[in-house]
Amino acid sequence: MDSKITIKGLNLFFGKTQVLKGVNLDVYRNRISGFMGPSASGKSTLISVINKLVFFEEAVRTEGSVYIDGQNILGNGLSDVALRKKVGTLFATPIPLPRSIFENIAFGPKLNGTWKKSDLYAIVEESLTKAFLWDEVKDRLDDSALKLSGGQQQRLCLARTLALKPEIILLDEPCSGLDPISTLKIEEALAELKSEHTIILVSNNTKQIARACDFVAFLYLGELIEAGTTDKVFTYPDAKMTEDYIQGKFG
Amino acid sequence: MRLNPRWINKLVTWALTFQAVLAVGILVAIILVIFIKGAPHVSLGFIFSYPEDMGRHGGIFPSIVATVLLGLLSLVFATPLGVGTAIFLTEYTKESTFTRIIRFGVESLAGIPSIIYGLFGFIFFVIKLGMGWSLLSGTLTITIMVLPTIIRTSEEAIKAVPNNLRMVSFSLGATKWETVTRVVIPSAMPGILTGIMLSIGRAVSETAAVIFTMGSSLRLPTSLADSGRTMAVHFYILAREGISLEKAYGTALILVMTILIINFVAYYLMNRMVAKYS
Known part of the structure; x- marks a missing residue:
């Protein structure tokens, strides 16, 4: 199996508090990997290392390395801006920019120097189609994105990320505020997207992880307890703790 | 009970x-x-003709021009300087002794009476730099005077922009500057415009600081080196020296109308901006 991301001995501190403790993990190319665990398990922090947004917090210090295609992103080789063009992020709550649907999706491509209206339109259509939103908004692309429903906004945010054609897509509990139908639509979109992208889905909804993911990693208080294929972890977990978590005994 | x-x-x-x-x-x-x-006392003739006999007769055309020029020019200087300072304080530094000193300075500046600015402008621009009583001296003095307002209001407006919008922008590969110009400033624009509007009002209606630095010549200012008499100053002189109360009230009316027009235009622009970004 081909690794897209390799995390080696990753420690992360907020001031004196250690939030990630010696995490070693491979994330496979063109697969959906789920990170699950109770709150404060470090799963969201872990993905914010991969997009390096964690470094906007105060007093962050890391040890260890995170390789993407063999390049250590915690080293000096790759700029944060270049990294984030490879790694797209979807946040827990939908955060549309206060502008039109079209302009939301064109935001990233414009940063990359695409300004021609027809080129942008093609990107907007393609991205919205992949996010299963095109049919619902194609007649009102110039409307404010803030007028969309929560579920539509989250798919808009997904389309906005896709517009940059990222190699990796990080989803930080993307369905925590959504109804079951909107959640299903996001999961459908992800299933299609994995042929072209490497996807990490953070969720504390074990059912969603079981439905949507090929691989799963279970974290607890900053430690990686166990990782493997979804089938393996959900049927024969190695650790008792994993089993208890999946069965909902704590969390 | x-x-x-x-x-x-x-x-x-x-x-x-x-x-x-x-x-x-x-x-x-x-x-x-x-x-x-x-x-x-207001007619088209009053607006478009020159004053005669120290303003006892005729119109106030040069004063209208002087007022508009002073207001616009001080904004041209004060807006980039003020908004830039606000961006620096909010986006490019962390809270530190340095930023606290700047902020304290800005707040202190806001509390200084305008005549002190006038005195400073007179000593520094008019005398020391040899600019004389001129549109330029007046403009620079008013610029310094309205800076605290623009800085404070812009800073508050920028701080009010939700942080997750910045995170979204960064997550899409924007640099800090791109985030500031494409996400933060547009979202903060209504607040920034409010500060600019307040500043125009102050610039246009200021008397003390203007008499000291721009003088009170009744001629039409045609260059930055010319002296001129703004409407507020004209009103003050007409009323204070008992030249013509009728002309003074006429001037006051035009001054108030000017400020109202500026506010309406600014509100119109602001609403268009808000409509575009929400």
Whole structure:
């Protein structure tokens, strides 16, 4: 199996508090990997290392390395801006920019120097189609994105990320505020997207992880307890703790 | 004894309504007085002709030009400087002794009486730098005077932009500068414009600082080195020296109208901007 991301001995501190403790993990190319665990398990922090947004917090210090295609992103080789063009992020709550649907999706491509209206339109259509939103908004692309429903906004945010054609897509509990139908639509979109992208889905909804993911990693208080294929972890977990978590005994 | 909460509620509602009506009423009364006293003396001729006999006769055209020039030019200087400072303080530094000193300085500047700015402008621009009583001296003085307003309001507006919008922008590969110019400033624009509007109002209606630095020549200012007399200064001189109260009220009316027009235009622009970004 081909690794897209390799995390080696990753420690992360907020001031004196250690939030990630010696995490070693491979994330496979063109697969959906789920990170699950109770709150404060470090799963969201872990993905914010991969997009390096964690470094906007105060007093962050890391040890260890995170390789993407063999390049250590915690080293000096790759700029944060270049990294984030490879790694797209979807946040827990939908955060549309206060502008039109079209302009939301064109935001990233414009940063990359695409300004021609027809080129942008093609990107907007393609991205919205992949996010299963095109049919619902194609007649009102110039409307404010803030007028969309929560579920539509989250798919808009997904389309906005896709517009940059990222190699990796990080989803930080993307369905925590959504109804079951909107959640299903996001999961459908992800299933299609994995042929072209490497996807990490953070969720504390074990059912969603079981439905949507090929691989799963279970974290607890900053430690990686166990990782493997979804089938393996959900049927024969190695650790008792994993089993208890999946069965909902704590969390 | 305990009063019935419903009665208290009614009482408070009435009291607050009365206060609001009083506040707006005073404003309306002022404008009405100026309108009633000024309107008979205002005509197209008054607006477009030159003053004669120290302003006893004729119009106020040069003063209108001087006022508009002073207002616009000080904004041209103060807006980039003020908004830039606000961006620096909010986006490019962390809270530190340094930023606290700047902020304290800005707040102190805001509390200084305008005549002190006038005195400074007179000593520094007019005398020391040899600019004389001129549009340039006046503009620079007013620029310094309105800077604190622009900095403070812009800073508050920028701080009010939700942080997750910045995170979204960064997550899409934007640099800090791209995030500031494409996400933060557009979202903060209504607040920034409010500060700019307040500043125009102050610049246009200022007298003390302007007399000291721009002088009170009645000629039409045609270059930055020319002296000029703004409408506020013209009004002050007409009334103070008993030259012509009629012309003074006429001038006051035009001044108030100018400020109202500027505010309407600014509100119009602001609403268009808000419509575009929400």
